[in-house]
Amino acid sequence: MLEVKSLEKSYEKDKPALTDISFDIKPGTFVAIIGPSGAGKTTILRSLNQLIKDDGGQILLDGHDIRTANKTELRKYRRQIGMVFQNYNLVERLTVIENVLHGRLGYKSTLAGVFGRYTQAEKEEAMSLLKKVGLENFALQRCSELSGGQKQRVGIARSLIQHPKVILCDEPIASLDPASAQNVMELLKDLTEEYNLICIANLHQINMAKKYADQIIGIRKGHLVFDENADMLSEDILKTLYDQDITKELE
């Protein structure tokens, strides 16, 4: 269970990027965060694993507040929270399997991690996860040789090998063609169910949010304006959310 309570953040004085953001997410839920550009979606997502230090509120993962963790505790929380990026953020020169294994670093001693020493069990798990995302034949290929959709699936495998409770996706399909985008969304949806994950994705495509998400959170100018089941998202709400008529996008 992920509970966010009264989250606050401002990058500059008197210009709040987030104001009083509160929501709950149950395991096994695929959540889409939608809202116009600059609304604060990335800020929310990066606060959840404390890549951005917020200014106030609570972030409870199964009852423990991540915000008050010290450095060692934060490492332990972060390894339970996977992250998937718009630009994949892989080490392009390394092979696919090395990039997947990077997801284990949070569990390893500094020295073992520095030299990239992984156990047999970890390597086998990496292979089976590659199979799950449909890349078992690419394990030894350099990431720079993959297509965007394939790279994103490597990113997803990297987050899965963390044995996460939560996966955060910041615009996971924004750089992909429509077919790869569908493919990645389905994968995320299936994995959420299979592993009983909390999967949170920032999305710009409202039709995708409606199609795949269980729960939708709407953010506008740093305020939470909507937090309901996906089927409750109406045209009126979209109008207030985006300050304009974008109902055509729904068709």
Place this chain on the structure above:
Amino acid sequence: MQSPVKYLSRKGWHQTAIIAIIGGIYVFGSWILNFDNLNGLLAIPKAFAWLGVNFRPNANTMEYLPRILQKLIQTVLLAIASTVVAAIISIFVALLGSKVTGINGFVQTIVRGIASFFRNIPLVAWSMILLFSFKQSDFTGFLALLLMSIGYLIRAFMEIIEDEASETMLALKATGASYFQVIFQAVLPQILPSILSWILYMIENNVRDATLVGILTGTGIGFIFDIYYKSFRFDAAGMTVLAIIFVVIALEIISNQIRKVIL
């Protein structure tokens, strides 16, 4: 709103003005320096003709070749050694000083300061300064090249880290990886090709500069060029220059091949 036509015609006008200003500065400068353009131009072919006659190696020049080659190898090794040591030092310093891997703002400012200090003192000045402490020796040349290279490489490496490694760093940080794990597993592998490319460039550059440094510090190929030149053995001096040109071009070809493989 400016119309595109207006914008473009204005841009054309600006360009004309800039060219006119540069031309004006040139004319003004020649006038101040009493530089005679026409005679200057006419002197160039003469200079080449003189070079061609006097610097042309002849049959007797061959006896200098072993000595020239020996000094040349010495100089190339000096350039390589100073660059490699400079690169190793620069990587550590650049990691400490870059915006994404750095310790804090204060250290970053210090590192930037040090790098620009080393870079902005001319190589000749470095050699002269170091000559006081280390006399005429290979070590003086090594140190002068080292300090200069460090100045350039720190700056270049910091920019490479900031441009190429920040995104993957973020991803590994998010998995719970520690600082050193992030450096070794994400930052270093990601920046390696660009770093190598810079090192190769710096070696080429340092072979050229080592010649100049050698004239001042009395070592390597620069030193024998100086001796041959001052003792009017122009054919041997010409041979030395040819050998340097040959090596620099060869190095450039080799490093381009290496770049093709690693990038």
